[in-house]
Amino acid sequence: xxxxxxxxxxxxxxxxxVRPQVGFATAKLLEQAGCDVEVPVQTCCGxxxxxxxxxxxxxxxxxxxxxxxxxxxxxxxPSGSCAGMIKLHYVESLAGDxxxxxxxxxxxxxxxxxxxxxxxxxxxxxxxxxxxxRICYHDSCSSLREMRxxxxxxxxxxxxxxxSLSELKEPEVCCGFGGLFSVKYPEISERMADDKLADxxxxxxxxxxGGDLGCLLHLKGRMQRKGVKMxxxxxxxxxxxxxxxxxxGES
Amino acid sequence: xxxxxxAFREAGRTALHxxxxxxxxxxxKTHFALGRAQAxxxxxxxxxLREQGRAIRDYALARLDALLEQFERNxxxxxxxxxxxxxxxxxxxxxxxxxxxxxxxxxxxxxxMVSEEIGLNPFLEANGIDPVETDLGEYIVQLRHEPPSHxxxxxxxxxxxxxxxxxxxxxxxxxxxxxxxxxxxxxxEARRVLRARFESADAGITGANFLTxxxxxxxxxxxxxxxxxTRLLPKTHIVLTxxxxxxxxxxxxxxxxRLLTRSAxxxxxxxxxxxxxxxxxxxxxxxxxxxxxxxxxxxRTRLLGTEAEDVLRCIRCAACLNHCPIYAAVGGHAYxxxxxxxxxxxxxxxxxxxGVAHHHANASTFCGRCADVCPVKIPLPKxxxxxxxxxxxxxxxxxxxxxxxxxxxxxxxxxxxxRLATAITARVLKLLSRNGRVHALPVMRNWFAxxxxxxxxxxxxxxxxxxxx
Numbered sequence: 277x278x279x280x281x282x283x284x285x286x287x288x289x290x291x292x293x294v295r296p297q298v299g300f301a302t303a304k305l306l307e308q309a310g311c312d313v314e315v316p317v318q319t320c321c322g323x324x325x326x327x328x329x330x331x332x333x334x335x336x337x338x339x340x341x342x343x344x345x346x347x348x349x350x351x352x353x354p355s356g357s358c359a360g361m362i363k364l365h366y367v368e369s370l371a372g373d374x375x376x377x378x379x380x381x382x383x384x385x386x387x388x389x390x391x392x393x394x395x396x397x398x399x400x401x402x403x404x405x406x407x408x409x410r411i412c413y414h415d416s417c418s419s420l421r422e423m424r425x426x427x428x429x430x431x432x433x434x435x436x437x438x439x440s441l442s443e444l445k446e447p448e449v450c451c452g453f454g455g456l457f458s459v460k461y462p463e464i465s466e467r468m469a470d471d472k473l474a475d476x477x478x479x480x481x482x483x484x485x486g487g488d489l490g491c492l493l494h495l496k497g498r499m500q501r502k503g504v505k506m507x508x509x510x511x512x513x514x515x516x517x518x519x520x521x522x523x524x525g526e527s
Numbered sequence: 528x529x530x531x532x533x534a535f536r537e538a539g540r541t542a543l544h545x546x547x548x549x550x551x552x553x554x555x556k557t558h559f560a561l562g563r564a565q566a567x568x569x570x571x572x573x574x575x576l577r578e579q580g581r582a583i584r585d586y587a588l589a590r591l592d593a594l595l596e597q598f599e600r601n602x603x604x605x606x607x608x609x610x611x612x613x614x615x616x617x618x619x620x621x622x623x624x625x626x627x628x629x630x631x632x633x634x635x636x637x638x639x640m641v642s643e644e645i646g647l648n649p650f651l652e653a654n655g656i657d658p659v660e661t662d663l664g665e666y667i668v669q670l671r672h673e674p675p676s677h678x679x680x681x682x683x684x685x686x687x688x689x690x691x692x693x694x695x696x697x698x699x700x701x702x703x704x705x706x707x708x709x710x711x712x713x714x715x716e717a718r719r720v721l722r723a724r725f726e727s728a729d730a731g732i733t734g735a736n737f738l739t740x741x742x743x744x745x746x747x748x749x750x751x752x753x754x755x756x757t758r759l760l761p762k763t764h765i766v767l768t769x770x771x772x773x774x775x776x777x778x779x780x781x782x783x784x785r786l787l788t789r790s791a792x793x794x795x796x797x798x799x800x801x802x803x804x805x806x807x808x809x810x811x812x813x814x815x816x817x818x819x820x821x822x823x824x825x826x827r828t829r830l831l832g833t834e835a836e837d838v839l840r841c842i843r844c845a846a847c848l849n850h851c852p853i854y855a856a857v858g859g860h861a862y863x864x865x866x867x868x869x870x871x872x873x874x875x876x877x878x879x880x881x882g883v884a885h886h887h888a889n890a891s892t893f894c895g896r897c898a899d900v901c902p903v904k905i906p907l908p909k910x911x912x913x914x915x916x917x918x919x920x921x922x923x924x925x926x927x928x929x930x931x932x933x934x935x936x937x938x939x940x941x942x943x944x945x946r947l948a949t950a951i952t953a954r955v956l957k958l959l960s961r962n963g964r965v966h967a968l969p970v971m972r973n974w975f976a977x978x979x980x981x982x983x984x985x986x987x988x989x990x991x992x993x994x995x996x
Contacts, residue, residue: 287988289939293949294981296988303992315992319939325932327893329915329924333936340940368909421895446556450852454892456928459973461536461890463543466977467856468892497978500964508981525981527963 283311284348286341286387288358289320290489291510295524298489301516302354302390308516309398316344321353323361326369327455335373338366342379350397351387354512355488356419359389364422389419390512391487395428402435405517410440412481413511414472414495415447416488429487429511436514442479444472453494469498476506483523485511496525530674532863532875535886539857548858551684558680559849562793563900570789580786581904583779584840588831594740594773595822601743605805607818611770615645618823622647622732622767623654625819629763631656631729637747637754638662639734640678640843641767641823643865644878647732658732659724661753663717670697676859678845678866679791684858687713721753731757731815733803735768736842737783738820741776744804745820748787748797755801764815766803770822771839777802783842786902790844826878834913838873840903845870847897847907853890862887869897873910881918888914949987957985 283306287299303313322337341362345351353359366380394400413433419425433441452458452468472495476484484506486492496508507523542548567573587594599609610625612618618641626634634651636642636658648669651658660666664681668674670693675681682690691707694716706712733754735745745766747754758764774780788794807814830836848854848868859867864875864884872891875884893908901907918924938945959965960982967975974980 287992289949292988293953294983296984296986296991299988299992315989317942319942319945322939325936327912327915328928328932329912329917329919330929330932330936331916331919333932333940336940337936417892417894417896421899448896450892450894450896452852452892454894457890457892459971460928461539462973462977463540464853464856464890465892467543468852469978493981494978496981497964497974500979500981501977522963525963525979527960527982 280310280312281349283313284345284351285313285315286318286321286345286351286353286358286362287315288353288355288489290493291354294493295489295510297518297521298354298510298512301510301512301518302352304516304518305390305394305403305512306352308403309394309400311350311398314348316348318344321358321361322369323357323365324455326361326365331369334369338369338380339373339376342366342376342383346379346383349386350393351383352390352393353387354390354510355490356389356416356423356425357488357490359387360418360422363387389423389425389487391429391432391515392423392425395431400432403432403515403517405515405519406437407483407514407519408438409483409519410442410481411483411485412442412444412476412479413447414444414451414476414484414486414491416486416491417450419487420448425487429485432515433485433511439514442481444475444479446475451491451495453491455490458494465494466498469495473498473502473504477504481506483507483509485509485514487511492524500525530863530865532879532884532887534863535861535890538861538863539890542857542861547686547689548684551686552855552858554683555849555855559793559845563790563846563849564793566789566793566795569795570785576782576786577902577904579782580842580902581840583774583782584842584903587774587779588771588836588839591771591773591828591831594775595770597740598738598743598773601741602805602818602820603743605743605808607743607805607820610819610821612821612823612825614825615823618645618767618821618825619647619650621821622765623651623656625763625765625821626651626656626730629730629817631761631763633724633728634658634730634732635724635728635757635761636660636665636731637733637749637757638665638681639732639767640675640865641734641769642732643674644825645823647767659721661721661725661751661757662749663714663751666717666721667693670694674860674865676867677848678843678868678870680845684860725756725760728761730763730765731761732765732767733757735766735772735803736787737780738768738773739775739777739780740773742804744777744802746780746784747801747803748784748799749801750792750794750798752799755799758801758803758815759813762816764803764806764818766820768820768822769827770824771827787842787844790846790900790902830877835873835877835910837905838870838877838907838910840905841870841874842903843870844902846900846902850896850900852892852894852896869907869911870905873905873907873914876914876917881914881921882923885914885918885923887911888918946987946989950990953983953985953987956980956983
């Protein structure tokens with residue numbers, strides 16, 4: 277491998293649609309970590325279809341992602357959820373496709389969630405960023421339990437000038453997003469969000485960070501509905517020194 | 528209370544707004560999750576033990592037929608009998624026949640989820656037999672004519688005050704001045720009433736945590752000692768359990784016991800572990816004169832060889848329930864089924880059909896905590912997803928969701944169309960937003976029912992990235 281790995285940035289459909297800034301923060305961090313970043317043609321990883329049991333749609337989308345991303349040294353996504361889909365579930369989705377299964381396996385081996393990639397693969401220890409805030413960190417279930425990422429974002433956040441972290445009491449508990457779950461069972465999702473918000477508020481943090489935009493949209497949306505004043509950002513924005521831009525859902 | 532898995536949504540809504548249930552469910556963490564975490568910590572190499580447990584259960588399931596036949600031979604060898612029941616109706620009939628042949632009118636029972644699964648108590652009552660539950664929690668829900676709400680803690684949905692109220696309403700020999708405030712007082716009151724039933728019972732019914740093929744033994748774990756009394760005092764003892772509970776031998780069962788009690792209650796070992804083997808031998812002074820084992824299939828063997836077969840490894844510890852945010856939100860009764868929480872969500876579609884138990888498979892965020900705490904490493908979310916896929920291919924998934932996914936997938940498979948659609952959507956949402964949020968839309972109503980949508984920045988990443996380059 278050359279000294280500068282070529283990264284296929286999987287930007288994720290939510291970042292693409294709602295918060296491009298996270299994509300730029302991701303690219304900036306990857307470049308700081310000594311990578312060349314490219315953004316191949318992409319739409320969605322297919323997770324909504326997979327979780328709904330729509331296996332044919334999933335396989336079609338998985339094959340498209342494999343075609344687009346296999347030329348790269350690594351696939352990196354600013355999301356444990358989308359990275360987990362590519363890394364763990366494409367091989368399940370394409371188990372019956374002898375042509376694509378080995379390619380899915382190869383892609384799985386080089387797919388990473390952003391922060392763990394920066395720390396564990398590229399050896400990033402610190403960032404040069406400033407953010408005067410007391411934060412709490414929301415671990416997404418997919419980051420925690422599919423990608424096994426927990427320490428990495430905390431390690432990098434510790435180097436952010438002006439930032440202090442107050443941990444949630446129950447960081448391992450789901451926030452209730454769950455993709456389509458949030459619209460299939462809105463009342464249960466609401467209860468889970470409210471439990472998470474209560475936990476977050478008890479930390480007295482003024483900023484919530486997380487590595488998955490899905491959870492953050494759900495939690496910020498619930499905060500807006502309830503009138504909870506807490507800013508929310510993707511962790512990459514802070515690490516990339518882009519915390520001066522308006523936070524999620526701020527005009 | 529009738530059980531209907533199809534009413535999950537409505538029952539869940541009611542449960543979410545039940546303040547006393549909220550108090551009870553708040554104890555999941557303190558009562559179970561914390562104890563389990565500490566027990567796992569004390570044990571040390573928990574992951575190796577889990578792997579051993581998984582292997583032991585897989586070994587048994589891979590030769591289920593042979594082990595069951597061996598189990599039967601060894602039960603018969605010590606003077607017991609084994610009865611096979613294909614489904615719930617057959618199991619009820621077998622139970623009734625055994626009890627009638629024993630001339631039993633009064634029956635005491637240890638806790639058995641299989642008994643709940645086949646609806647045994649109402650059936651026996653309709654046939655002139657009076658069953659009384661002797662596990663405290665199960666006894667309480669029996670008095671209240673409710674099903675258990677939790678696999679190992681049947682009355683978990685209740686608070687102490689509810690139990691006191693129930694005893695006062697039902698126990699007609701209870702002195703109204705007697706205090707029923709403390710847990711110990713409630714236990715003493717139940718014991719007072721149950722003692723007489725233990726002494727007069729004609730037959731005892733228990734479940735089994737494991738069956739061991741080599742010894743022809745059934746193993747029972749309790750903390751109240753009621754299982755032992757149920758086995759030992761009456762003339763007839765019937766073990767009613769699922770046929771997947773068999774393992775090769777006592778050594779295998781011993782490993783599973785280590786996993787079971789730590790995962791269930793956080794105990795290194797339960798107060799009682801009873802190995803039950805055959806009727807009273809000629810040189811023994813106590814024990815039942817006749818011993819029966821009733822083995823229920825009821826859809827279990829149908830799961831072998833499918834993507835759901837790992838669910839049969841389950842040892843019913845309830846750790847998955849205790850760590851499930853859905854269970855913690857709605858409680859057990861909302862499921863409308865005997866098996867609740869993640870294990871119910873993975874098992875019920877197989878036992879009842881995915882058309883009946885579809886909510887169980889769908890009401891999950893796939894947060895994965897259940898699989899992480901499962902002592903025999905059942906990939907519970909994966910099995911729930913398998914049932915969703917079956918629901919989808921069988922044409923049972925909600926039409927609106929299938930249509931919505933169809934439109935979305937059509938676009939997502941066409942990069943240019945998708946780019947255009949997202950560029951338009953980002954702009955429209957931005958235009959419709961006020962103060963950084965979209966408050967309502969004629970689509971995605973269930974999203975906006977409980978939350979706003981934070982306003983997009985207005986252009987897509989792909990547009991901006993292309994412009995930057």
